[in-house]
Amino acid sequence: MKKNAxxxxxxxxxxLDVNAIVVSGIPERHIEAVKAIAKLMVATDYHNPNFKPDFTDYDESKYSPYVEMGSPSGVGFSSHYCDRWFTYSVVGSRLVSESSEVAKRIFDNHEDLYKAFMVYDREVK
Known part of the structure; x- marks a missing residue:
């Protein structure tokens, strides 16, 4: 495993071919976000090869990047720090890491994917 793959x-x-991800059955405006989160799930597995989060274990720490959202264009979108989550967390198990260092590395290496999945400039009618 390369740290900065x-x-x-x-x-x-x-x-696998990263360009072979196919998403259908949802509005066009959400397709790139779904592709981005799929890529992040694979990246999270890659960077946490020996970590299987146990959400029944209240003592086991789980980490995910904590980001500050800027404007819808993404200006100011940045990782402030990684936060530690417990079993009662609203963070899904697919994107948690075994340490804050690993969570930050994933964010730093793939910030564009986090931005594609988290920043949504919703059009209003």
Missing amino acids: SIEEIFESEN
Whole structure:
């Protein structure tokens, strides 16, 4: 495992093509966000190869990046720090890491994917 692997290298490590992700059945405006979160799930597995979060264990720490949202264009979108989450967390198990260092590394290496999945400039009618 390379610490700073690209998303393409991460997919290749599982004999997958990052460009082969197909999403259908949802509005066009959400497709890139769903592709981004799919890529982040694979990246999170890659960077946490020996970590299986146990959400029944209240003593086990789980980490995810905590980001500050800026404007809808993404200006000011940045990782302030990583937060520790407990079992009662609203953070899904697919994107948690075993340490704050790993969570921050994933964010730093794939900030564009977090932005694609989290920043939504919703059009109003």
